[in-house]
Amino acid sequence: MSETILQVKNLKKYYMVGRKGLFGEKEYVKSVDGVSFELHRGETLAIVGESGCGKSTTVKSLIRVTEPTSGEVILKGQDFLKLKGEELKKARRNIKMIFQDPYSSLNPRMTVRDIIGEPADIEHCYKNEEERENLILDTMEMVGLNKDFADRYPHEFSGGQRQRIGIARAIILKPEIIICDEPVSALDVSVQAKIINLLKELQQKLNISYIFISHDLGVVKHIADRVMVMYRGHVVEEGTRDEIFSHPKHDYTKLLLSSIPRIGEKMDFEAFDSSYQACYDELDKENS
Known part of the structure; x- marks a missing residue:
């Protein structure tokens, strides 16, 4: 076991x-x-x-x-x-969480880049902006999100894509x-x-x-x-x-x-x- x-x-x-x-x-x-x-x-x-x-x-x-x-x-x-x-x-x-509603759990005023990067910002777990950007883009790729989506807002996505954004936010710090x-x-x-x-x-x-x-x-x-x-x-x-x-x-x-x-x-x-x-x-x- x-x-x-x-x-x-x-x-x-x-x-x-x-x-x-x-x-x-x-x-x-x-x-x-x-x-x-x-x-x-x-x-x-x-x-x-x-x-x-x-x-x-x-x-x-x-x-x-x-x-x-x-x-x-x-x-x-x-x-x-x-x-x-x-x-x-x-x-x-x-310990992180993925929520039921992929729309209401995302801040409509934040870009995908900032939504996904928010946990990393709170923890200050990068040395510079380049490292932050690479962390966010790598996480987007991991969940199947096109890197070109980084500057878009939640309302521009389908429900499935919004849930992928929520999943990316949850995994960016590699929680257990x-x-x-x-x-x-x-x-x-x-x-x-x-x-x-x-x-x-x-x-x-x-x-x-x-x-x-x-x-x-x-x-x-x-x-x-x-x-x-x-x-x-x-x-x-x-x-x-x-x-x-x-x-x-x-x-x-x-x-x-x-x-x-x-x-x-x-x-x-x-x-x-x-x-x-x-x-x-x-x-x-x-x-x-």
């Missing part, structure tokens, strides 16, 4: 929603409730589940976009959640971990395949580890090495891609897999709704 580069231990994120009475106990929504997992070097761990299951809150908590309630995030031997100041800034260089939050869900199917193939190529070249957030199990099947299934803030099953897709153990995982559309098959929506509710009731008993 390859080196473990990230360990998440008993991660929790609770939101207070009120009190029971005027002086009663606080009431919380448990968006993430005791999530633990490991990420190995050069692998893709997919986190799947329906909307509201806690998958996006999990990754936002582990990189401290939102501060978690409790838990540990061990990155290169350090608890990422306890780092401050320069130590935190240095650690964040190793990239979090992909629904990175192809806003793209056409034909473009999705090209972006998935690009992510795989970059992983091979740079030995990047991905945490891949998605609700699309068809996409997950093509990119993931391991899959973690979440429901209402809990991990209900984790395994290799083949284990999850060919031999799922948990009823909720089976339910998710049964919802994948298949050509030539008619779906019995009444039976699906019935099994869906039964599965929910059983899971609620387990987590109560």
Whole structure:
């Protein structure tokens, strides 16, 4: 097994929603409730589940976009959640993010050159302007962007090209971990395949580890090495891609897999709704 580069231990994120009475106990929504997992070097761990299951809150908590309630995030031997100041800034260089919407995540007033080069500017990791320019152009070439695009603006590109710009921005500092939050869900199917193939190529070249957030199990099947299934803030099953897709153990995982559309098959929506509710009731008993 390859080196473990990230360990998440008993991660929790609770939101207070009120009190029971005027002086009663606080009431919380448990968006993430005791999530633990490991990420190995050069692998893709997919986190799947329906909307509201806690998958996006999990990754936002582990990189401290939102501060978690409790838990540990061990990155290169350090608890990422306890780092401050320069130590935190240095650690964040190793974890970058690719966002769902390739348009709203790019500053419309910045050129492609400045968008891609921004992380390098923040870190001051070049000696002069020539070195900066070469770094940006080399990164553009790596993601399949024509160097002539460097002085253009985001609105001049297609969705797939904009996502390539976002990917270039994420990889320019050669991070060890990239979090992909629904990175192809806003793209056409034909473009999705090209972006998935690009992510795989970059992983091979740079030995990047991905945490891949998605609700699309068809996409997950093509990119993931391991899959973690979440429901209402809990991990209900984790395994290799083949284990999850060919031999799922948990009823909720089976339910998710049964919802994948298949050509030539008619779906019995009444039976699906019935099994869906039964599965929910059983899971609620387990987590109560």
